[in-house]
Amino acid sequence: MTRPIDITLHQGPLPPAARWLVAGAGAVVRFEGVVRPTEHGRPLAALHYEAYEPMTTQQLHGLARSIVAEHSLLGVRVAHSIGDVAVGEVSFRLDVAAAHRVEALSAMAAFIDRLKQQVPLWKVPRFADEPAGLEAQT
């Protein structure tokens, strides 16, 4: 049986995605990470995301394969922004499909925990009260 894994790095905010259905799945769970209006209480304009390709995509693939195997998933789909993502926009989306909800929810928590530990992705705040700095050159 095919266990679809789909990894995308997308320049700028993630556009809305269609429903993702996987044959045999009873539970499809989607996580969307949205840029919040403040960081440590200071108003944000945007977050600037960086990746280190091809390592970032390779690590995301490896993580997805591990999580699929450990949680008996039917599929995983990941999209992450690079570049600027303004407040209120979506920078990260994770879709998980499983036969039952328990695996889907535990897989989602595990994926995000390990993403934050091991996948080369960085964010740099662009505060609302500062001009574009070094980020503008990168």
Add this chain to the structure above:
Amino acid sequence: MTRPIDITLHQGPLPPAARWLVAGAGAVVRFEGVVRPTEHGRPLAALHYEAYEPMTTQQLHGLARSIVAEHSLLGVRVAHSIGDVAVGEVSFRLDVAAAHRVEALSAMAAFIDRLKQQVPLWKVPRFADEPAGLEAQT
């Protein structure tokens, strides 16, 4: 601050829903329950869902209010099918918005656990190899 709660019972399978964004949310999580192809190994045609209105909607509202308070959510949106939902179609959708992912994911697990314990919703299998029975009259 408004904590939006939206409860819908929908006749038949749930149509695709647009992205749901809530001001200030950093994590928006969507769960979709899909009718699986078999039940106890026997091929299904559909599940037939029943509610007991207005109690079902009242219980869903009460559960949503509790979960919002216990997990500091920014909003909850619930849609559940009544009537027939064919294999592969969506019968249940739960959207949860929170500042951070930990609350959103724990709220989602808690909501579904308690939904299954306390909300008057029933399902009756329609197997692929049997004619429509009593269900057709209800």
Add this chain to the structure above:
Amino acid sequence: MNLTVKVFGPQARLVGREEVALTLDEPATCRDVRRALAATEPALASSLDASRFAVNHEYVKDDHRVAADDEVALIGMISGG
């Protein structure tokens, strides 16, 4: 006292209908309803202990008194989601 109890989902299939008519001595509580259902509808035996009653759309305990004009519902074998 004559009382009808609404039943739903798999329990409605087990008893073959969506309401069960009972005759109870007064005063009656949901505990009496439970006993009368067990006696009248043996098909509910395996699921009745794990079922609750709602009276007028609110969950109640088994010592809740019921009146003939109450809307009584058996809430059992639920499985939303």
Add this chain to the structure above:
Amino acid sequence: MNLTVKVFGPQARLVGREEVALTLDEPATCRDVRRALAATEPALASSLDASRFAVNHEYVKDDHRVAADDEVALIGMISGG
């Protein structure tokens, strides 16, 4: 041996550029790279211990030997999602 180390995100902002040039005695391991970075870039002091190295796009341990033509990257202060 001359080696450049790629740095990213907040660490690139801390050092003011995206690559740090180092001169190392041979043979050199990532442990030597870490020491040289600490000496060259004091701004990395607070985050260097919690950072890892990737050589040619694979995570490596600190005893990994590096060569002048390796692509060495400091992977620290990551925060995807």
